[in-house]
Amino acid sequence: MRKESSTNNINEKRLREMCGTSYALSIIGGRWKPTIICRLMDGKVRYSELRDSIAGVSERMLVQQLRELEKDGILIRIVHPQVPPKVEYELTEDGLCMQPMLTKMSEWGNNHKAKYQKEELV
């Protein structure tokens, strides 16, 4: 339950509004979100494919992160009314155009990680 008036909440909101970087972080910050978005970069994917291709994620977490990404306009949920059910997820335009940002993050991350691991050997 979220207390609207907590400083925690006020600080988060203020930063989200003032700072594009904080805003972006608040959207991709969930543990499984970058992975989900990457999986969807090439097109629609079914729920079960997503679940099976992301090692270590529980269904609860997967669903939760998908719902949040949907609410934030990053992806859409496509339900095919059939039995057994079939649900697909697809990135929106806003989700797709995260690509350059995610690439930069990945580049920086991999560089820094490699460098750190090398320094540890010295």
Next chain:
Amino acid sequence: MRKESSTNNINEKRLREMCGTSYALSIIGGRWKPTIICRLMDGKVRYSELRDSIAGVSERMLVQQLRELEKDGILIRIVHPQVPPKVEYELTEDGLCMQPMLTKMSEWGNNHKAKYQKEELV
């Protein structure tokens, strides 16, 4: 206190190691970190200047985030042995070269935010 063996921890570590994006997120993900890094982009800044230029941050939070960024090799702490004390913080090379990543994040964030706010008016 961090439990080494929790699944939570295992999942975080695995993602950090496998995925550059998750690794980057784990470093800039603290609430005040992007702001701190931005403030330092133009050069050394004193502790008190940092504190006064970041609205809403408590000293505890500021110190904590600075320590983490230091530990992760993003900035260094420069102590001038004088009274009253003077401490400056400065980005390392790895901190400085976050610039393009932060720019992309900020761009995406601001675009998406603007779009969302427009959609709400429709």
Next chain:
DNA sequence: CTCATTTCTTACGTTTTAGTAAGTACCTAA
């Protein structure tokens, strides 16, 4: 009727992050 399949939902507990409020150590200047 019972089973299988898919896509979740619910109840609950643990771990991590963020925040408040107060205190500390140092030396100087008055």
Next chain:
DNA sequence: TTAGGTACTTACTAAAACGTAAGAAATGAG
């Protein structure tokens, strides 16, 4: 001797994020 400035610490609490385990609806196949 007392007040003041800088850069923190410490103890405590609240809230959010993450995770496990089990269940549930819908319906066709056997």
